[in-house]
Amino acid sequence: MKAFVRRAALAIAGLLALAPAGSSMAQDRPIHAPAAGDEVVVYTHRFNAKDFEQGAKIVEEEFTAAQSRMGQTRLNYFLVNPERHDVVVVSFFGKDESVDEWHEYMGRLDVLDRLAPLRREPLAFERYQVRAVTEAE
Secondary structure (H helix, E strand, O other), X not given: OHHHHHHHHXXXXXXXXXXXXXXXXXXXXXOOOOOOOOXXXXXXXXXXXXXXHHHHHHHHHXXXXXXXXXXXXXXXXXEEEOOOOEEEEEEEEOOOOOHHHHHHOHHHHHHHHHHHHHEOOOOEEXXXXXXXXXXXX
């Protein structure tokens, strides 16, 4: 089942990457467009039921802010399943962005520390590589 969820998240994120940015957090400037060869990391946060909304808000706002402070240009999709209290983040790294540097960045680690008591399971993540970006009309 986990593999299916990961594939579904990647498929949804791929489709969303082709759509215009409509989020209130999206900026007017062009964002990173995924390209073949770029790294993608799928992060799964599983929260306690009572902490889901708080955890989801921290994930969305504070990881984005930490990426900006680190100077990274990144495209992120935040997918939620309120019934399961899960947040899946699909993060597209550009060719000049390092996943390993991000994972070691103190700003990211600080956010993870804040999230630890809100989770029912440790953070899970998987690394992928963009194979293709397609569009259909």
